[in-house]
Amino acid sequence: MTISVLLIDDEAPARRELHYLFEQLDDVTIAGEAASSVDALRLLRQLKPDLLLLDIQMPGLTGIELARIIQELPEQPLIVFSTAYSQFAVDAFSVEAFDYLLKPVTLERLAKTMEKVRKHLTLCKKPAEPLLPDQPHEERKWIAARQGTKILPIAPESIIFVRCNETVTHIHTSDRAYHTGHTLTALQEQLEPYAFFRAHRNALVNLNCVLEIIPWFSGSCKLVMNDPARTEILVSRYHARDLKKHLIAQS
Numbered sequence: 499m500t501i502s503v504l505l506i507d508d509e510a511p512a513r514r515e516l517h518y519l520f521e522q523l524d525d526v527t528i529a530g531e532a533a534s535s536v537d538a539l540r541l542l543r544q545l546k547p548d549l550l551l552l553d554i555q556m557p558g559l560t561g562i563e564l565a566r567i568i569q570e571l572p573e574q575p576l577i578v579f580s581t582a583y584s585q586f587a588v589d590a591f592s593v594e595a596f597d598y599l600l601k602p603v604t605l606e607r608l609a610k611t612m613e614k615v616r617k618h619l620t621l622c623k624k625p626a627e628p629l630l631p632d633q634p635h636e637e638r639k640w641i642a643a644r645q646g647t648k649i650l651p652i653a654p655e656s657i658i659f660v661r662c663n664e665t666v667t668h669i670h671t672s673d674r675a676y677h678t679g680h681t682l683t684a685l686q687e688q689l690e691p692y693a694f695f696r697a698h699r700n701a702l703v704n705l706n707c708v709l710e711i712i713p714w715f716s717g718s719c720k721l722v723m724n725d726p727a728r729t730e731i732l733v734s735r736y737h738a739r740d741l742k743k744h745l746i747a748q749s
Contacts, residue, residue: 535559565593643676
């Protein structure tokens, strides 16, 4: 498949360098370039690219502000930020950025990002199969997640953990987080056959993705997950007893 990319950077030399790097990759086409967020929004509607390669610090609307606007659009491209400043990483992932590249971008690093983009877009072309409670387990191959107005199929084994924040439930994989309309209890019923464990009233974890168990206070513990952030999930004292039984049963 050919991936169309829109380059957005207020510095022309930076756009030229990215353009040169993309020319070294197969199955990638530069749909257009923009020097500002305003121009980017106009081109986005016209070109409908698969991916935005977006600078963060720009005059007028910043890249983060543009990403928040894009989150409200009915059709949303993937966003990869490119910046010289690592301190913006937290803000970048708060707007569901697919990846974060530090300048100067190397061809090797860009190629790795585009390989993840290609896999993700290929997966998204498969039909979603929202799960129903009365379906037999053999047919449960996907969890339905949302990206804007799109429904995306997520393979249970690719989920590292699920966490509920107030009224929003997020499904975390190795490369990003998705939101879902399922409650945590409903997801627990669907995911238990795939070695998922209720660690806390607000969290489910894939036991196959646990790197480390850290003893904590009053009989509780923390699980270190194998996502890039090495997220720590608290296991309450009540659930820690069940975790020990489950680990013994699985050993």
